[in-house]
Amino acid sequence: xxxxxxxxxxxxxxxxxxxxxxxxxxxxxxxxxxxxxxxxxxxxxxxxxxxxxxxxxxxxxxxxxxxxxxxxxxxxxxxxxxxxxxxxxxxxxxxxxxxxxxxxxxxxxxxxxxxxxxxxxxxxxxxxxxxxxxxxxxxxxxxxxxxxxxxxxxxxxxxxxxxxxxxxxxxxxxxxxxxxxxxxxxxxxxxxxxxxxxxxxxxxxxxxxxxxxxxxxxxxxxxxxxxxxxxxxxxxxxxxxxxxxxxxxxxxxxxxxxxxxxxxxxxxxxxxxxxxxxxxxxxxxxxxxxxxxxxxxxxxxxxxxxxxxxxxxxxxxxxxxxxxxxxxxxxxxxxxxxx
Amino acid sequence: xxxxxxxxxxxxxxxxxxxxxxxxxxxxxxxxxxxxxxxxxxxxxxxxxxxxxxxxxxxxxxxxxxxxxxxxxxxxxxxxxxxxxxxxxxxxxxxxxxxxxxxxxxxxxxxxxxxxxxxxxxxxxxxxxxxxxxxxxxxxxxxxxxxxxxxxxxxxxxxxxxxxxxxxxxxxxxxxxxxxxxxxxxxxxxxxxxxxxxxxxxxxxxxxxxxxxxxxxxxxxxxxxxxxxxxxxxxxxxxxxxxxxxxxxxxxxxxxxxxxxxxxxxxxxxxxxxxxxxx
Amino acid sequence: xxxxxxxxxxxxxxxxxxxxxxxxxxxxxxxxxxxxxxxxxxxxxxxxxxxxxxxxxxxxxxxxxxxxxxxxxxxxxxxxxxxxxxxxxxxxxxxxxxxxxxxxxxxxxxxxxxxxxxxxxxxxxxxxxxxxxxxxxxxxxxxxxxxxxxxxxxxxxxxxxxxxxxxxxxxxxxxxxxxxxxxxxxxxxxxxxxxxxxxxxxxxxxxxxxxxxxxxxxxxxxxxxxxxxxxxxxxxxxxxxxxxxxxxxxxxxxxxxxxxxxxxx
Numbered sequence: 001x002x003x004x005x006x007x008x009x010x011x012x013x014x015x016x017x018x019x020x021x022x023x024x025x026x027x028x029x030x031x032x033x034x035x036x037x038x039x040x041x042x043x044x045x046x047x048x049x050x051x052x053x054x055x056x057x058x059x060x061x062x063x064x065x066x067x068x069x070x071x072x073x074x075x076x077x078x079x080x081x082x083x084x085x086x087x088x089x090x091x092x093x094x095x096x097x098x099x100x101x102x103x104x105x106x107x108x109x110x111x112x113x114x115x116x117x118x119x120x121x122x123x124x125x126x127x128x129x130x131x132x133x134x135x136x137x138x139x140x141x142x143x144x145x146x147x148x149x150x151x152x153x154x155x156x157x158x159x160x161x162x163x164x165x166x167x168x169x170x171x172x173x174x175x176x177x178x179x180x181x182x183x184x185x186x187x188x189x190x191x192x193x194x195x196x197x198x199x200x201x202x203x204x205x206x207x208x209x210x211x212x213x214x215x216x217x218x219x220x221x222x223x224x225x226x227x228x229x230x231x232x233x234x235x236x237x238x239x240x241x242x243x244x245x246x247x248x249x250x251x252x253x254x255x256x257x258x259x260x261x262x263x264x265x266x267x268x269x270x271x272x273x274x275x276x277x278x279x280x281x282x283x284x285x286x287x288x289x290x291x292x293x294x295x296x297x298x299x300x301x302x303x304x305x306x307x308x309x310x311x312x313x314x315x316x317x318x319x320x321x322x323x324x325x326x327x328x329x330x331x332x333x334x335x336x337x338x339x
Numbered sequence: 340x341x342x343x344x345x346x347x348x349x350x351x352x353x354x355x356x357x358x359x360x361x362x363x364x365x366x367x368x369x370x371x372x373x374x375x376x377x378x379x380x381x382x383x384x385x386x387x388x389x390x391x392x393x394x395x396x397x398x399x400x401x402x403x404x405x406x407x408x409x410x411x412x413x414x415x416x417x418x419x420x421x422x423x424x425x426x427x428x429x430x431x432x433x434x435x436x437x438x439x440x441x442x443x444x445x446x447x448x449x450x451x452x453x454x455x456x457x458x459x460x461x462x463x464x465x466x467x468x469x470x471x472x473x474x475x476x477x478x479x480x481x482x483x484x485x486x487x488x489x490x491x492x493x494x495x496x497x498x499x500x501x502x503x504x505x506x507x508x509x510x511x512x513x514x515x516x517x518x519x520x521x522x523x524x525x526x527x528x529x530x531x532x533x534x535x536x537x538x539x540x541x542x543x544x545x546x547x548x549x550x551x552x553x554x555x556x557x558x559x560x561x562x563x564x565x566x567x568x569x570x571x572x573x574x575x576x577x578x579x580x581x582x583x584x585x586x587x588x589x590x591x592x593x594x595x596x597x598x599x600x601x602x603x604x605x606x607x608x609x610x611x612x613x614x615x616x617x618x
Numbered sequence: 619x620x621x622x623x624x625x626x627x628x629x630x631x632x633x634x635x636x637x638x639x640x641x642x643x644x645x646x647x648x649x650x651x652x653x654x655x656x657x658x659x660x661x662x663x664x665x666x667x668x669x670x671x672x673x674x675x676x677x678x679x680x681x682x683x684x685x686x687x688x689x690x691x692x693x694x695x696x697x698x699x700x701x702x703x704x705x706x707x708x709x710x711x712x713x714x715x716x717x718x719x720x721x722x723x724x725x726x727x728x729x730x731x732x733x734x735x736x737x738x739x740x741x742x743x744x745x746x747x748x749x750x751x752x753x754x755x756x757x758x759x760x761x762x763x764x765x766x767x768x769x770x771x772x773x774x775x776x777x778x779x780x781x782x783x784x785x786x787x788x789x790x791x792x793x794x795x796x797x798x799x800x801x802x803x804x805x806x807x808x809x810x811x812x813x814x815x816x817x818x819x820x821x822x823x824x825x826x827x828x829x830x831x832x833x834x835x836x837x838x839x840x841x842x843x844x845x846x847x848x849x850x851x852x853x854x855x856x857x858x859x860x861x862x863x864x865x866x867x868x869x870x871x872x873x874x875x876x877x878x879x880x881x882x883x
């Protein structure tokens with residue numbers, strides 16, 4: 001079944017392109033230290049808000065132009081005519097770097113930020129946080145959602161009513177307030193470089209409730225089906241029924257729901273980090289990088305490269321959503337809106 | 340011989356899917372005359388239901404499904420009809436009742452409003468719609484029709500729901516009623532009531548009935564002619580008495596043989612080897 | 619108390635479901651699904667239980683295997699009172715009493731292969747059996763119900779209704795039961811397939827000495843397969859007689875009404 005779903009995903013042109021985009025993004029995240037020219041926190045205060053360095057082809061080599069700062073107050077840079085530094089590949093454990101002794105020289109494929117850190121490098125390293133937060137978070141959410149939902153649906157009675165009232169309670173609080181409150185409650189127990197875990201716990205705590213409710217409903221309907229009665233009749237235990245008979249029959253829903261809620265995690269992390277409550281400097285995450293773009297200076301002086309994390313968030317979220325939609329059409333053809 | 344009310348010639352239906360082409364109906368012919376009942380019997384997958392749906396082109400559109408052949412209703416070519424003309428035929432001239440009344444009725448509307456919809460659609464000249472509905476429910480044996488029109492489908496039993504379906508089908512006085520397994524989901528005692536009702540309606544209105552069923556007992560008691568379908572073909576057709584007492588096709592014989600009959604206890608039931616018959 | 623010739627005896631069985639109303643979920647009434655039912659199943663015989671929908675016939679069958687809560691009454695199985703057993707002490711009987719379900723499209727887990735479906739009761743009741751022995755047993759069972767060895771790795775959707783019902787029967791037979799509750803096993807099947815399944819059940823009875831409680835709404839099928847017939851309506855058994863007598867000499871009004879409603883061939 002899972003294999004069939006995957007084959008059909010590959011056959012569909014739209015989902016295939018989404019899968020390719022996501023695969024590329026995740027590969028970039030995995031190989032971030034190799035692909036990026038600098039460590040993520042290397043600064044160069046003389047080159048704050050440096051624009052992307054132009055790459056030219058000269059003397060049979062790829063070379064980058066050298067820039068000089070013409071107006072430090074407005075961070076205005078200008079390329080120096082004729083002066084270039086060649087790019088060296090596979091150097092010092094990196095994919096590429098500059099072939100120069102000058103340790104102030106930089107290659108900024110996507111410009112630099114307020115402390116002269118390479119945005120390209122930080123995007124790759126930030127992807128590690130932003131992209132894994134969705135996967136780790138969703139596995140917590142779905143496990144919790146399945147266990148609570150399926151137990152409620154299958155056992156019924158007191159457990160069910162207590163759990164479902166609790167879910168109602170969680171769903172009744174505006175998400176952002178709940179997120180902020182949880183963050184405030186958990187954060188003191190973690191050092192600032194472990195904020196990653198705080199965010200996952202907080203987000204997982206919020207998102208499991210809605211999937212638990214759906215799974216409870218599905219369990220209620222599956223448990224009426226005669227194969228569950230048959231299993232009860234042969235003396236199968238409660239947990240065996242839950243995992244052998246109910247889980248495989250809600251798994252396709254879980255898969256779709258998981259794919260469609262990964263964006264919530266990515267956006268949730270972005271929102272928290274944007275507010276300064278998520279990943280802390282000098283770590284990198286897309287939301288944190290985007291928060292730099294909220295300063296007035298960036299807006300006024302048009303440092304567009306500082307918005308690239310936003311663009312990546314956009315691409316990732318869209319890709320996951322489309323993938324989820326296609327998955328749902330495969331798993332549940334009745335939901336299909338177009339032929 | 341007068342021209343039949345409905346005439347089907349060389350009807351072929353095929354479904355196209357990713358897995359391939361499935362020829363559900365392979366060229367069948369039958370006629371229905373006014374006031375007569377034709378029963379189409381067969382096992383599941385024999386193509387009896389899709390044939391009935393094809394009469395008013397109720398099947399999905401090409402390329403999923405292709406219908407070939409001729410269907411003439413009252414001299415008009417149904418296959419060449421515009422969709423506006425077709426809508427006039429559906430419900431008004433040829434009405435359907437289906438197996439599951441609980442699925443065929445919309446659960447969020449009262450039964451009165453669902454019948455009213457049919458009236459407004461096909462008989463806009465009727466002024467007193469309510470009286471007409473009450474009359475229709477009365478005729479299918481629903482007591483206290485004035486109160487019942489405000490009921491929702493779930494407040495009625497299965498038998499009552501099927502009565503409502505029949506009332507809805509009959510409210511526009513169709514000339515042909517297509518009944519697709521109308522009693523399969525019902526208990527035998529209710530089934531007997533519904534079949535009595537249909538018989539009474541048939542005598543009163545003189546409409547023709549196309550009865551799709553797998554129950555030979557019902558065929559025996561209710562139909563004039565019977566067509567036996569097997570794997571998309573009509574293998575035997577004729578007057579009910581003749582077909583049931585002297586079946587000619589081996590499939591009909593086998594089918595009649597494998598049915599357990601009340602009061603004729605046998606040691607073993609006969610079974611059918613479908614593949615052998617198909618050769 | 620009980621007759622050793624009977625494998626099952628049911629006395630004054632009641633299954634009442636409480637009707638709860640209001641916010642406080644107070645019990646205001648009860649639905650009497652089964653309301654004082656008494657019958658016995660002789661060893662090696664088939665007892666047919668016939669009734670219309672809502673008569674309580676399915677609930678009666680389920681109460682015997684503890685899939686419906688018993689309000690009161692006694693059930694003796696081989697002379698042992700099993701009606702009032704708790705979950706643990708009842709476990710050995712889950713092996714002896716098996717059930718065949720009505721809907722062949724619903725009674726097999728669509729996500730399990732045939733081999734796992736049939737082996738599941740073996741996993742529970744024969745924990746010491748080696749995997750290869752289990753596989754041999756599955757193949758043997760498939761052959762017994764007229765299916766092919768090559769079917770073991772397929773999924774339920776690859777089979778027709780009749781074949782699925784055979785798989786359901788193989789699963790029930792896996793643990794060598796003595797008694798089977800057949801809950802409308804042929805109602806959802808075409809007549810020709812129905813005949814095959816009915817014949818199969820009869821053959822298995824002859825071969826393995828099984829006893830059946832056969833629940834159905836089709837009088838002709840019941841008459842064909844049963845030795846004794848119980849007619850049930852509104853939670854009560856209104857007539858109890860041999861299959862011949864029920865047809866030839868019905869005593870109760872309801873039985874007569876039921877018989878006259880069947881359109882005869």
